[in-house]
Amino acid sequence: MSEEQADTVTYTVENGVAWVYFSRPAKRNAMSPKLNRRMMEVLDELEFRDDVGALVLGGEGTAWSAGMDLKEYFRETEANGLRGVRKSQSESYGWFRRLRWYQKPTIAMVNGWCFGGGFGPLFACDLAICSDDAKFGLSEINWGILPGGGVTKVVVDLLPMRDAMWLTLTGDLIDGKQASAMRLVNESVPADQLKARTSEIANMMLEKNPVTLKFAKDAVRRVGLMTYDEAEDYLVRMQEACNFHDKTEGRKEGIRQFIDEKSYKPGLGAYDK
Ligand code: ACO
Numbered sequence: 001m002s003e004e005q006a007d008t009v010t011y012t013v014e015n016g017v018a019w020v021y022f023s024r025p026a027k028r029n030a031m032s033p034k035l036n037r038r039m040m041e042v043l044d045e046l047e048f049r050d051d052v053g054a055l056v057l058g059g060e061g062t063a064w065s066a067g068m069d070l071k072e073y074f075r076e077t078e079a080n081g082l083r084g085v086r087k088s089q090s091e092s093y094g095w096f097r098r099l100r101w102y103q104k105p106t107i108a109m110v111n112g113w114c115f116g117g118g119f120g121p122l123f124a125c126d127l128a129i130c131s132d133d134a135k136f137g138l139s140e141i142n143w144g145i146l147p148g149g150g151v152t153k154v155v156v157d158l159l160p161m162r163d164a165m166w167l168t169l170t171g172d173l174i175d176g177k178q179a180s181a182m183r184l185v186n187e188s189v190p191a192d193q194l195k196a197r198t199s200e201i202a203n204m205m206l207e208k209n210p211v212t213l214k215f216a217k218d219a220v221r222r223v224g225l226m227t228y229d230e231a232e233d234y235l236v237r238m239q240e241a242c243n244f245h246d247k248t249e250g251r252k253e254g255i256r257q258f259i260d261e262k263s264y265k266p267g268l269g270a271y272d273k
Helices: 033-047 070-078 083-102 116-124 140-141 151-160 160-170 176-179 191-209 208-225 228-245 250-260
Strands: 009-014 018-021 054-058 063-065 106-109 114-116 127-131 135-137 186-191
Touching: 009 033, 018 033, 018 063, 018 191, 033 083, 033 186, 054 191, 063 083, 063 106, 063 116, 070 083, 070 116, 083 116, 106 116, 106 191, 116 151, 127 176, 135 186, 140 160, 176 186, 186 191, 191 208, 208 228, 208 250
Parallel strands: 018 054, 054 106, 063 114, 106 127, 114 135, 127 186
Antiparallel strands: 009 018
16 A cells, blocks of 8 residues: 555445445544545545445544544645645545545445534435444534534534534534434444444445436435426436436336236335346
């Protein structure tokens, strides 16, 4: 591993799933500019691989991510003036955005601490699973900044206003079960079941038509800002675009296996690709 890659990100690809890890455990996976640059490269390396059908983002050690690196991301880049600040912002926001619109379905597997800037990738992942003992917090208020870099937008999009305001103003920690009850994540499970449950969910993704998954996940993110009529029109166009990109004509095959072959029921699972 080169010096540029050390203490940043690791990944393996196993049975169709890319397991990507924040890999800076000694610094609680705080996001440094070097880590942000490497994460963008890793996402780029994996996005269009035929042997990757879903991506999981986990954390090594006791943290998922302790947020932005207060020394390397804030203090040292500020010392380089506006140019330094804007550069490091574009590197972090860049990979968060890349992940939000990723080609493959993505799952945040939150094993421990998740602070501040960590809410960016948490929201960027389509689904999120955490361990019961994970801890989430907007600690920005505790050191004198507002939750920036999109984080306030993330909590307002994901949570009711009272919960968003509570986390923002108090900096209070919530555990995995509370995060699940608040719908910050889909599910919270005991720590020793986290990887197995995440793997199950990733495998559910692998069973579906991959072209449709990409159109469907983008639609969920897009329609929130549209009027009903705009959304209706957008979804018609997106289905037509999906039909064009899906060279397997999956929807016709799905109907055939149900109506003619009677080999499966769409209400109970995916058709056989
Ligand atoms: N930035 C820079 N360094 C960090 C960060 C961070 N966000 N988080 C942890 N570290 C470093 C510590 O400075 C320490 O370094 P050292 O070993 O060289 O002294 C090392 O990681 C281990 O941290 P500890 O505090 O010793 O670990 P502990 O397990 O006791 O506590 C915790 C973990 C609670 C995550 C604590 O480190 C912490 O509060 N970190 C800051 C969390 C935070 O507020 N992040 C910023 C959010 S706001 C934003 O992202 C915009």
